Amino acid sequence: MKVSIIKIGGNLIEDESVLKKVLQNFARLEGAKILVHGGGKLATQVSEKLGIATQMVDGRRITNRETLDVITMVYGGLVNKTIVANLQSLNCNALGLSGADLNSIKSVKRPVKTHDFGFVGDVTAVNSEMFSLLLNNNITPVCCAISHDGNGQLFNTNADTIASEIAIALAKNFEVELYYCFEKKGVLRTIEDEDSVITDINTEIYQALIKENIIADGMLPKMQNCFNALERNVSKVFIGSIDMLSEENQLRTTITL
């Protein structure tokens, strides 16, 4: 059986009309599928309204107790349930999941090296038995970027990593395709040119693109998740817009080893 895992970025969630179009594309996709989402700037907006200060260290956000509660409310509640209700209206039997639900994604608190990032988890296990049960019953899991430690603690967790870890775990029993969808058509050679999509990236090209400074910043960990998935038997990995799910010949970046 083939399973498509689609991760949607924050920019596709924040605008209601954009999200509707994204979910229409997702719902139309045939076969077993899993949606993974974060919450984009919504959590920051709610935090600000609640007067919770964003703690940063070296430009990276700290997830303190209050911020974790907001993430649980926004990602696990508002965003997740909005997506699930919309998918149900599109005849997709969606089921929202945090990592605690069905013990689906287990993690450990990120070890403190130079900084303590607070309630941030690094994924240690994906419950492929439970995902298989759902997929075999035509249920579509909708996973938010929250994991748990098995001892009652929830953790904020990178959505790209959750997507690749689910893909890797399911690759043992399924043919898995992993799609990272965001607001661009793929990895761009020139950031100002929306159509300058680099259609194929392998490890060799990747190293060259890093040297040329074309791949940098947030794209680096995303690419690492892609290669990590490919090295661990995920069949295909793509980066692009949501249109790549439905349109043939759509520009997109295909990642290979």
Place this chain on the structure above:
Amino acid sequence: MKVSIIKIGGNLIEDESVLKKVLQNFARLEGAKILVHGGGKLATQVSEKLGIATQMVDGRRITNRETLDVITMVYGGLVNKTIVANLQSLNCNALGLSGADLNSIKSVKRPVKTHDFGFVGDVTAVNSEMFSLLLNNNITPVCCAISHDGNGQLFNTNADTIASEIAIALAKNFEVELYYCFEKKGVLRTIEDEDSVITDINTEIYQALIKENIIADGMLPKMQNCFNALERNVSKVFIGSIDMLSEENQLRTTITL
């Protein structure tokens, strides 16, 4: 197969140490089980912090758009995921559900008679097929007080009613027991006397207690849910504290027709 459906009231959720004890009692309960919860005053507190005014008509709350979002965040996100993570730590394979998840609870917007209560739903269907699938796989559903209309709209829904409607739907295929747990030991004869529990209430006694003004206000719809469940083949219905789940000879109110 026997299924126990336990609804826990708002006062059992608001205090972290009380909630832990409640979940320990729930997790110890043997056999198939379902937990139903609201969110108590937490939603009101978050609304206040966010500066959302509570609209009231004739002493009853109106669920406007902003309030629905808060309810989705607090009941569907923070409270639900906190409960699920804690149950997982107690070896209970919990799965949090809104009515949209798995299309588990469908509703229609409450018809406008004298007042428009806003985004409030009256339950029209419970997906017993999905609940059966979960229970047969040793999964424990944890349902928050949110339903959906199947067209993408979520609705705030009374948690007592959700519990009785699930009980009624499952009574077709299971032996169902329904437990309404709150901070008291049962329906009290004298509100000041915590031990004045009326141990048995049937329809005849119920009418007498209404005349005596012993049952009034919020207890009236709760009792209606109890009788409604019994009339539609739910085996047993109880009102009492969480201790009634574990302790023999514990004081509690047993409802019969």
